Amino acid sequence: MASNAHRRYARRRKSWEYGDDAIYIRVGSRRSPRHFNEVSVTGPRDAPRFARLVGDQVRAFPHDPVIIAINGYQPWLEEVLSSCIEDYWSDISDLGREVQYAGTMQFPQKASKRGQDVPWTFILDHMNVPQVYYWSVDMEPPSWEDEGLPEIEHYRFRVGAWECGRGACHFDREVPVAIIFTRPNPVAEHVVTELMFNYFYKDNDFDQPREDEEGICWLFSRLYWLLTDWQNLISEIVIRLDEAEDNAHGRNLPVKLRTRMMHREVDRLYEFKEYLRFHNRSFKKLQKLRDNVPEQEKKDPLWSDMDDAVEDLEQYDSTLDSLKERFNNLIELEFNIQNAVQSDNSSFLTVIATLFLPLSYLAGVFGITTITWRPIWYLYAAIPVAVASATFTFLFPWVVRQVQKRLYPVESLRIHLQRRNFTMLGDELPSNVNVPGSRAAKVKGKAHRPAGLDGTRPRSGTRVQEKYDE
Numbered sequence: 001m002a003s004n005a006h007r008r009y010a011r012r013r014k015s016w017e018y019g020d021d022a023i024y025i026r027v028g029s030r031r032s033p034r035h036f037n038e039v040s041v042t043g044p045r046d047a048p049r050f051a052r053l054v055g056d057q058v059r060a061f062p063h064d065p066v067i068i069a070i071n072g073y074q075p076w077l078e079e080v081l082s083s084c085i086e087d088y089w090s091d092i093s094d095l096g097r098e099v100q101y102a103g104t105m106q107f108p109q110k111a112s113k114r115g116q117d118v119p120w121t122f123i124l125d126h127m128n129v130p131q132v133y134y135w136s137v138d139m140e141p142p143s144w145e146d147e148g149l150p151e152i153e154h155y156r157f158r159v160g161a162w163e164c165g166r167g168a169c170h171f172d173r174e175v176p177v178a179i180i181f182t183r184p185n186p187v188a189e190h191v192v193t194e195l196m197f198n199y200f201y202k203d204n205d206f207d208q209p210r211e212d213e214e215g216i217c218w219l220f221s222r223l224y225w226l227l228t229d230w231q232n233l234i235s236e237i238v239i240r241l242d243e244a245e246d247n248a249h250g251r252n253l254p255v256k257l258r259t260r261m262m263h264r265e266v267d268r269l270y271e272f273k274e275y276l277r278f279h280n281r282s283f284k285k286l287q288k289l290r291d292n293v294p295e296q297e298k299k300d301p302l303w304s305d306m307d308d309a310v311e312d313l314e315q316y317d318s319t320l321d322s323l324k325e326r327f328n329n330l331i332e333l334e335f336n337i338q339n340a341v342q343s344d345n346s347s348f349l350t351v352i353a354t355l356f357l358p359l360s361y362l363a364g365v366f367g368i369t370t371i372t373w374r375p376i377w378y379l380y381a382a383i384p385v386a387v388a389s390a391t392f393t394f395l396f397p398w399v400v401r402q403v404q405k406r407l408y409p410v411e412s413l414r415i416h417l418q419r420r421n422f423t424m425l426g427d428e429l430p431s432n433v434n435v436p437g438s439r440a441a442k443v444k445g446k447a448h449r450p451a452g453l454d455g456t457r458p459r460s461g462t463r464v465q466e467k468y469d470e
């Protein structure tokens with residue numbers, strides 16, 4: 001399936017690859033099995049073909065919004081679009097250029113300050129695990145084993161939108177128009193041709209009448225739900241964290257390599273947080289448009305979806321903070337372990353010096369040439385010195401620990417756990433629940449156990465309670 005997809009893409013992108021500056025424009029349509037019709041344009045002369053495609057769609061389905069996807073940028077693109085789309089924004093092709101070549105993002109905002117009837121625009125980098133983008137379109141993801149972890153560029157899916165709203169289409173002024181710009185790469189092409197239009201047309205709210213402000217909110221949120229999944233990114237980060245912990249505890253790699261890999265993960269976390277916060281700020285900015293819509297339209301489920309998205313993003317933000325802290329703690333642990341290893345090595349050298357330094361000094365004394373010593377005297381002196389050095393070396397740490405225990409006895413104190421300090425199993429249940437083995441059950445069982453003929457309690461219950469109290 002993946003190979004067939006590659007072949008279809010190669011046939012569709014052949015003109016682009018050979019450099020004839022062709023741009024593929026897809027216009028959404030209910031009549032097509034793939035929910036869009038496609039036209040290839042190479043210059044302003046192809047504008048009539050594009051206009052006929054849009055006109056046929058509008059006349060066939062007059063109540064459907066016109067969704068147009070464009071996979072490239074050329075200076076003449078504005079002339080093609082103006083053949084059937086009102087030129088409210090004189091630099092419409094600039095948005096496509098920003099998507100293709102620029103690296104900055106743009107908040108949803110009016111494209112011009114000239115009046116109310118101007119389009120809304122935004123440029124957003126959607127974020128997901130790189131493999132997910134390929135798996136979603138039945139393509140094999142590239143391998144990054146030789147290059148290490150994927151760069152942040154592979155997590156991004158860049159999209160620009162031009163929400164014209166009503167009044168933009170020449171053929172029907174009541175039909176809203178939305179133009180989506182993507183890049184001409186395999187993943188973007190497959191997402192647009194295999195997923196995006198199907199996703200839009202399966203939405204129950206696709207053809208609901210909306211004002212321009214609601215239209216940009218609907219388009220922004222639907223593209224976000226389709227292309228961005230922070231839960232996938234967090235899952236991948238957790239996997240990387242588990243790998244780092246296994247490597248740290250098992251000492252599987254050199255410490256320099258382990259810390260370098262974790263530093264790269266922390267750097268990626270900082271980058272992810274920048275994109276996440278931009279998504280969060282964009283949603284919050286769009287939420288303010290609710291005040292501008294009529295009262296009856298404020299009950300649209302669209303606004304609840306946006307509220308949920310903001311809550312999820314805030315939760316993801318705190319999760320990324322905790323993961324970043326865990327990575328930093330692991331890096332600190334690596335340094336602490338390395339310092340402990342170096343300290344152990346130093347203590348070993350200290351022990352060796354303590355053992356042999358007196359013998360070395362004794363050998364130097366016997367090596368003085370102006371004094372004649374009998375060789376056997378060195379042996380008589382070296383044996384006691386060696387015994388004294390060894391005794392001092394091994395007994396001194398023990399003596400220090402004993403002195404510390406007497407001077408600072410708090411270090412040897414241990415708090416004994418008491419059952420009354422903890423909530424026992426069953427105690428947190430309601431009073432009408434009888435859990436065998438719990439204190440509440442025994443006390444309650446004793447209180448409600450029927451008395452004997454003489455008014456006394458059965459002995460078995462007393463034994464159980466006395467045993468529990470002991």
